Amino acid sequence: MKTIYDLAEEIRRCTACPLWKGRTLAVPGEGKGKIMFVGEAPTVEEDRQGLPFVGKSGKFLDEMLEIAGLKREDVFFTGIVKCHPPENRRPSIEEVKTCKEKWLEKQIEVLKPKLVVILGRVALKGLLGQGNLKEIHGNVITEKGLKFFIAYHPAEGMRFPVIKKKMEIDFKKVRKLI
Ligand code: SF4
Numbered sequence: 001m002k003t004i005y006d007l008a009e010e011i012r013r014c015t016a017c018p019l020w021k022g023r024t025l026a027v028p029g030e031g032k033g034k035i036m037f038v039g040e041a042p043t044v045e046e047d048r049q050g051l052p053f054v055g056k057s058g059k060f061l062d063e064m065l066e067i068a069g070l071k072r073e074d075v076f077f078t079g080i081v082k083c084h085p086p087e088n089r090r091p092s093i094e095e096v097k098t099c100k101e102k103w104l105e106k107q108i109e110v111l112k113p114k115l116v117v118i119l120g121r122v123a124l125k126g127l128l129g130q131g132n133l134k135e136i137h138g139n140v141i142t143e144k145g146l147k148f149f150i151a152y153h154p155a156e157g158m159r160f161p162v163i164k165k166k167m168e169i170d171f172k173k174v175r176k177l178i
Contacts, residue, residue, distance in 0.1 A: 004032065004076075004110050007103065011082050012050075017098040019083035019091065025050030029078030029107060035070060035178060036113035037061075038104065039079045039153060040122040041091050047084035052077040057154045064154070064167055068174040076111055080104060080126040096126040108146065115177060116146055120153025138170040140177065149174060 008028035014020060019041075027042040030052050037053075045055045053061050065071065081091045081099040091099075104127075108116070118124050121133050128141060128148065141148045151171070157164040 002106070002110060004029070004107060007106055007110065011103055014082070014102070016102050017081075017083075017095045019081060019085055019095055019099075022086040023083040024048055026082045027052050027079060027084075028082055028103070029076055031072065031074075031076040032111075033070075033074040033076055034111070034114045035075045035117065036108070036111060036115070037075055037077045037117045037119060038123045038127065039077070039119040040155075041079050041081045042084040044084065044088070052079060053154070056158060060154045060158050064157075064171045067168055067171040068178070070174070070178070076107075076113070078104065078107060080123045090122060093125075096122065100126050114147070115149055115174075117149045117151055117174065119151055120156065123153075124150060137166065138173055147177075149177065 011028040012026045014026060024047045027046050027050055042052065043057065046052055080096050082103060085091050118127055124131050124133055128143065133152065136150050137152055139150055141150065152163050152167050157167045
């Protein structure tokens with residue numbers, strides 16, 4: 001059975017979708033905890049460092065983790081795609097599908113997370129195929145034996161104070177779940 005580190009090595013060499021052409025470093029994910037956070041795609045800074053949720057969004061997420069009573073070592077952070085899309089565009093449906101089936105599903109299989117926290121619309125659509133974030137954030141959905149918690153993406157929380165408030169309420173619920 002492969003480990004999460006074996007998968008990371010393979011992800012760094014992956015050319016399965018066109019996003020590999022524009023990356024500096026792929027961002028397989030970080031951590032080994034049993035709570036998995038799935039965001040969208042690496043930012044410019046994350047692409048440069050090869051690490052997820054660094055810089056401002058990382059600090060913001062740390063604030064949310066504290067509200068949830070979690071530390072970085074309790075979690076595994078990753079994105080629904082592992083390579084930075086050119087000009088910060090959204091990853092396409094096809095890119096999301098390819099990366100999820102090729103890597104995220106294997107990471108889930110290896111880590112067996114107790115809870116998967118979905119951050120934002122792209123990860124929500126990619127993982128559950130549907131759902132209106134505005135309506136279902138803060139809720140748990142159980143599917144295929146996995147427990148998903150739906151939340152906004154930190155980028156939105158940083159931009160809009162009203163979303164930040166909603167995220168604070170949602171992350172308090174995460175505390176109760178774990
Ligand atoms: S985004 Fe995912 S599938 Fe596409 S090249 Fe990068 S690792 Fe491979």
